[in-house]
Amino acid sequence: MAKAPKTAISPTRADDYPEWYQQVIKAADLAENSPVRGCMVIKPWGYQLWENMQRALDDMFKATGHQNAYFPLFIPMSFLEKEAEHVEGFAKECAVVTHHRLEPDPEGGLRPAGQLEEPLIVRPTSETIIGATYAKWVQSYRDLPILINQWANVVRWEMRTRMFLRTAEFLWQEGHTVHATDTEAIEETERMINVYADFARNWMAMPVTIGAKTAGERFPGAVETLSIEAMMQDRKALQAGTSHFLGQNFSKAQEIVFQSESGSREYAWTTSWGVSTRLVGALIMTHSDDDGFVLPPKLAPIHVVILPIYKDDSRSAVMEYIHALRDALRAQSYDGVPVRVEIDDRDMRGGEKKWHHVKRGVPIRLEVGPKDMEKNSVFMGRRDQPKSVGMDRNELVATIGTLLGEIQQSLYDRADQLRIENTVTITNEADFRDFFTPKNAGNPEIHGGFAMCHFADEASIDALLKELKVTIRCVPSENNDTPGTCFATGKPAEKQAIFAKAY
Amino acid sequence: MAKAPKTAISPTRADDYPEWYQQVIKAADLAENSPVRGCMVIKPWGYQLWENMQRALDDMFKATGHQNAYFPLFIPMSFLEKEAEHVEGFAKECAVVTHHRLEPDPEGGLRPAGQLEEPLIVRPTSETIIGATYAKWVQSYRDLPILINQWANVVRWEMRTRMFLRTAEFLWQEGHTVHATDTEAIEETERMINVYADFARNWMAMPVTIGAKTAGERFPGAVETLSIEAMMQDRKALQAGTSHFLGQNFSKAQEIVFQSESGSREYAWTTSWGVSTRLVGALIMTHSDDDGFVLPPKLAPIHVVILPIYKDDSRSAVMEYIHALRDALRAQSYDGVPVRVEIDDRDMRGGEKKWHHVKRGVPIRLEVGPKDMEKNSVFMGRRDQPKSVGMDRNELVATIGTLLGEIQQSLYDRADQLRIENTVTITNEADFRDFFTPKNAGNPEIHGGFAMCHFADEASIDALLKELKVTIRCVPSENNDTPGTCFATGKPAEKQAIFAKAY
Structure with a gap:
């Protein structure tokens, strides 16, 4: 093998992509791991980039009629319990506050004291606490729509963390809107995923595909989740932003009820949408090279x-x-x-x-x-x-x-x-297996990329996907009207989905 | 009594100042209490004001050479223990995370599970976690100064809360700097209290006095605390911003050590400084009237x-x-x-x-x-x-x-x-007592205002101040070089201080 030219980052992408990623963050002085498990320190150069992202997104949110507000960091445990799927989705990984002071421990040092009557959860997302507030604000159709965004920190107790991509605490924005009709709420859900796609493409210089998540991949409690999916340099997918049509699920759990123009009492329709500091990770893995970070000029x-x-x-x-x-x-x-x-x-x-x-x-x-x-x-x-x-x-x-x-x-x-080069239409299971089997002996992680496949139903291909560690990224919204047959089962299928290994 | 003209806010300031304050917040749609004890929801109009404050302050911080970064929300309990005065100051009112998931409770509902090996404190302020990070960053005098600010939420488990003025969670900025010499660190401490005074006067249209806190009123762990103090319409004082010279206290607790130009190993000198959403409360109580909120045009x-x-x-x-x-x-x-x-x-x-x-x-x-x-x-x-x-x-x-x-x-x-009208020089205890005794039968809270008094030492007047519920706000930095005698003890005294009832 010829000796590779000397690069500023070692290992190179070809040698070890995950480690290259960590080394770029270090070399570019973007962030570092903190003494607190799973939490990172965002250093000035990384934070300036995040501020630029925030500024651009915030302008786009305001241009689409949204205002910022701020809701509590803590969520009473009982609030989380109200939406069954939601609690299922977040209960396994949340920081729980149980005490409100420290006292001297007879054995030395300090110990928690002042136990709370009800434990508080550090918000992993704010649908429940914001919904409880909206329930008070909404009385009549005249109070609608509510179009609010929040810039905040959230905590999800992830067991395996990686800087920017998956951290116990991260920074994000979460939009939470309330509408009188399902049509309006669906329009809002679509409007915001388009804002994210616009931001990804025109600010981050990152191509993305807009699509709908399948039932198994939806946000816990959502009727529909739209996402933007990007391909990283190692051909894995990264979900870069999501917009959720929540139907009346949360308004029923939280009693967000309004009197309609005709005088009837109706549950409102809600949405939520968010992007996070994960976008910094996406930026690194989209543009950077073996000499380090590469910044798109607009950011x-x-x-x-x-x-x-x-x-x-x-x-x-x-x-x-x-x-x-x-x-x-x-x-x-x-x-x-x-x-x-x-x-x-x-x-x-x-x-x-x-x-x-x-x-x-x-x-x-x-x-x-x-x-x-x-x-x-x-x-x-x-x-x-x-x-x-x-x-x-x-x-x-x-x-x-x-x-x-x-x-x-x-x-x-x-x-x-x-x-484009690594997106392939696949119509049978053998090709699908081959596509996701690593080929490159020098880098066992390199596989085919995005497989575009017709599929009939999620359950029947679940075992295959688990075996190959592949997920359905989304059902693209555009150019996806030609029916076909499921690549795995041969059943008739309406739509194609993007299948990929993912971050 | 003549009938008062009808006002938009009821009660009026003269009738019940604390309740008037709450009603202005409600009428102006600035914020409301949340379902979480002591935490507020900042509504869009209030949050836009905070954003304008942030923007102006952030520009001033950057113009004085600071950069933004972001540090973890959580602080390991052992970090807090390292600085004795600091833990004493914050241990009694902090949110403690003890578990990292929820599980079904056999008796119904959920209960905390997955106990952490070491409890985590939700940051009440970040000297300890940021200091631990700086200890890694600082090796040589070439790494200094470090001039970093953070915009963040913090939590102090206050028992009596009032929107904006004192809430369990609040938003703020905290600057944390490291210097090679005490001279530089003291200059920084003074520079930042002057930035705050400039902001208060020129953006908030709020007169403030800059001064030093006495030992009993200092930030826990600080060598010197400078503050800006403003007079509210009810003549009480409000501390609107603080800047702390921390000496080597935190660098010794956290081993922030550098090699000097001459090769010796030295402890660094640190500062911290902050303002919070409390400024919104200060703005309300400085300008608003019986018809509601009054905004200074610049904000x-x-x-x-x-x-x-x-x-x-x-x-x-x-x-x-x-x-x-x-x-x-x-x-x-x-x-x-x-x-x-x-x-x-x-x-x-x-x-x-x-x-x-x-x-x-x-x-x-x-x-x-x-x-x-x-x-x-x-x-x-x-x-x-x-x-x-x-x-x-x-x-x-x-x-x-x-x-x-x-x-x-x-x-x-x-x-x-x-x-000016309610700031009076007082030279003896009888006048002092009289000044702080409410006169207005219609409003028992109205008292004299700011008493400017020479005083010799804090301990000897402590009982008197406790009795009258008066505190030493600060020892003004300017026009305060004429010696006198202590108003209470008659002892010789170098300086005057502002004495006042305070928020």
Whole structure:
């Protein structure tokens, strides 16, 4: 085997994808495990990215008529019990508060004291506590719709955690809406999954498929769950956002009742929808490479970093040139905002400094020394391309917005190509088995990708899916009207679904 | 007694200040109590205000070199034990997580299961968990300073709660910084209390005094606590923000150690500083009146609301006029941002609609009907003044920024006048007792206000303060260099302090 070129991240993706993922997070300084089991510390570079995601999503929520509010962290245990499927879904992994103070332990140290009459659950999701509040707010059809979103932390006591993808505590937003009719609630459910798809595609440069979850994969208590599914570089699927039509299940459990225009008393129709810090994990596994993180420009905290190169006698001239360049770039705009430019003038070896920014995924690096100054040029590295190139300084300033747009598009295109190349229509069980059997001896985790298959019913293929560790990701909403026969049972089938191994 | 004019809020401030406070929150739709003991629901209007506060503060933190990050919600019990004063301060009121799942209870319902090896505390503040993380990050003086802020929820199991002022869960920000020298850490502590004072004065239009807490009032574990103290309309003090110089107390408890430039191993110097949703309570009690909430324009989610008045035949002409007015106003700016203007065209009686916005504190209301149109005028109500006035439409558009600035200033001036009028220098115990004895038979809670007194030491006046339910708010940092004698003991005293009843 030929020796692989040296990379900033070790192991490479081909060698060990899960470990590569951890190493990218470390090299890009995005987050780290905390001393608290399953909880992570989101470091400033990772948190800035999350803030940019929040800002973009929040604007989209407000543009679709939603307002933010804030509901309690704690949910009384009895609230969770009211919706049977819901409690089944969350009871096995929740943090339970049972005491409200600490007292000295006679054997040393402290011990819990002041037992609560009713245990409180740290919210794993807020349908129950928000629904109880809405029940008070809703009296008449005039009070509807209620269109509210909350940015919050939630806790699910996951046994196997992985930073951003699955952590005991995570940050997210959860929209909770109430409507007078099922039609309106279904429209809302669809509107919000489309907002998520728009965000994934146009901000994260991440192709996604919109579809409906099958019964076995639905949110506990939902009538219908819509999701966006993305393909990661290892061809596994990642569910990046969900929007739930809850029907009248929660309004019946919580008595969200309104008087209709005709005077009748009716249960309301509710929805909920959410995305989380998991999106940071999705971003890493969509774009990053063996040199580290790759940021789509629209979400990058910094678009351009300028790295001065000088000796003592050239310092002041170079810095003057660079400050003028920074100001000229900042006066340009990309996608409606001023270009975000920083100078890194830390006292550090040039190579080390360059790699610092490569690993953190900054879209454009500009190295500028006395020779570049003389030629009125810069040495430009695009994070999505391997080689740096010399470029006229004025041309760079004039085209910086276009350049960032090109990078954003190139990231999307590359990810979309991977998705297309590894999405295969499969019509029989033998091919299906083969597709999900790892082929690559060097990396036992690499398998086929997304299998598009007609299927008749979930129960009859359950054993096969369990055996292969494959799940039904979703039944795509578009281009999915041609009937066929189930790949496994041969029964007539209305729709295709995406089958994949998943995060 | 003459009959009081009818007010939108009942009771009035003079009748029952605490109950008036609750009723303003209800009338302005800011928040409500939740089904979870001591936790509130922050409703959209209240949350928008908090978002505006967050945005302004966050910009100020970033302008002073800080970055945001996020640390775990949970703190292992053993972490809390490390700093003796700290655990003493927080152990009596904290939510303790002891289990990580629920299981069916043989007697019906659910019960906690899966006991944790070590209980987890829901963070009441994060010095311990953040410090443990910093201990890993800090190796050398080159790693310093660390300047990080976190926006988060925290929980303190308060027994007596009041919305915004004291709730079991609240939202806040907590800055946590690490420095190589005590000088730098003290500078940081002072810098951040000045940021808070700037925010209180210039955004909230709330006068505050900066000072140092006495030993008995310090943050548990701090060497020095600086605070900003404001006077509410009932002359009580409210601590609106604190900044703590923690010395080496927490770095010793958590081993935050660095190698200095000269090679020695040294404990770092740390600070922490925070403000919370309590500021919303402070805003209510600084500016609101017997008709409801009064918002300072710089923090108002809406600056101007336009209320159309029409009959069926005049509707389209009035709405056209109003849309043009809205657009013209939005094209103006106030304090660097476009004027925030909304039209309220809901089907509702005119008086009811007007009062809706009065109670919510919108700074400027414009009522516009066919007669106003004819005269090219508007009927303008300023929330800080009792009477609405007719005003030329073009003049309004041209001066809207100035007008909002005037309102912002008038609110500050009114609050400052109250503070000055009710701040009295007191030099002996008899006057002190008299000052804090309620005089107003109609409102037993009204007392003197802020007493400025020289005092020699805390212990010798402790009994007197407890008897009168008065606390030392702070030792003001400015204009406080003239020695005197203690008002109670006659001992020589270096400084004056503010003495007050407090929230």
